[in-house]
Amino acid sequence: MSDNTDKAARLAELTAELDTGATSEPAGVRRLREAREAAAVREASQGSDVEGVPLVKAGDVVHATATGMHLPRTTSLWGGVPALALTRGDRVVVTEEMIAADVDRNGNPGWTAMVHDPDRQVARWGRVHIAPGEPPAGMQPWERGDSEWSEQREIARKSAWAETDPQRRAAALQRVNDVYGPPPTTSTIMATYKMDRAYEEQEARIAASAAAGVPNLGPSQGA
Incomplete structure (x- = not known):
């Protein structure tokens, strides 16, 4: 009987410790952790937001095909690293912070789920803004006519x-x-x-x- 009582007491202590840690965890750190956990779950289950279309991962290289898009780089609501303003031809290495900042409050990714899906980009923004891989050699920051x-x-x-x-x-x-x-x-x-x-x-x-x-x-x- 005493053994069960000791185990219950220890479990209560661990629960209290976890609750205390969660309460003291900064909001930005919590959102980053939750985004990482959500990304890990998605990758483990299917690795894609839309069937057949992979999500970008930390370390992936992408490039801008148009000027004007801004990529958030922080989960902080105040201050933090400013968004990355893209110019056509820019090379970007995706970071965990970018992936975390791209997740909305419902856990849904934004641009990170559309890099490999140009049709969705056109449907949402009217054109393709970002593509996977290195920028083509000789790619200029302008497009003819602009x-x-x-x-x-x-x-x-x-x-x-x-x-x-x-x-x-x-x-x-x-x-x-x-x-x-x-x-x-x-x-x-x-x-x-x-x-x-x-x-x-x-x-x-x-x-x-x-x-x-x-x-x-x-x-x-x-x-």
């Missing part, structure tokens, strides 16, 4: 025009087209680039003539 592309192309074009040597200037203008593609063709900006195109053609003729060792006579009069 404001960043237009600004960077204009900077490169002005820099090429500033080159005093005709051959280097022609080569620099060609690099602008190689990297950024041709200029926009809408009527509102056609006038800005119309003379540029004629100038680039003339510079190309000068460079070709210099390479061939013959004078540049300009375009044919009959053209």
Whole structure:
């Protein structure tokens, strides 16, 4: 009888210790622990939020396919590490803190469940913002047609025009087209680039003539 009494008393002491520990556990630490436990349960059961679509894990590498998304990095409601603002082409190593911060109060993951599911990203955000793996080689922070592309192309074009040597200037203008593609063709900006195109053609003729060792006579009069 005494043995059972001792066991019951010890169990009560352990329960009290656990209750005390849980009460003193900071909210951020508790949420991180609970998120880890929930992630472990999901991974052990199926490893996927949607059938056939894996969840990202701590240590996985992902990359941004668009600019503008912010990834939370803390479970703290006040202060903590600020969210990570993504620029197209950014490489991100997923951390446990990111995974914990991505879980809502119901235990459901957000972006970490959609990295491998571009269709869900489009349905939720209107486009794909993040993809698994390393960013493709040469991936630029801009996309053709967006404001960043237009600004960077204009900077490169002005820099090429500033080159005093005709051959280097022609080569620099060609690099602008190689990297950024041709200029926009809408009527509102056609006038800005119309003379540029004629100038680039003339510079190309000068460079070709210099390479061939013959004078540049300009375009044919009959053209």
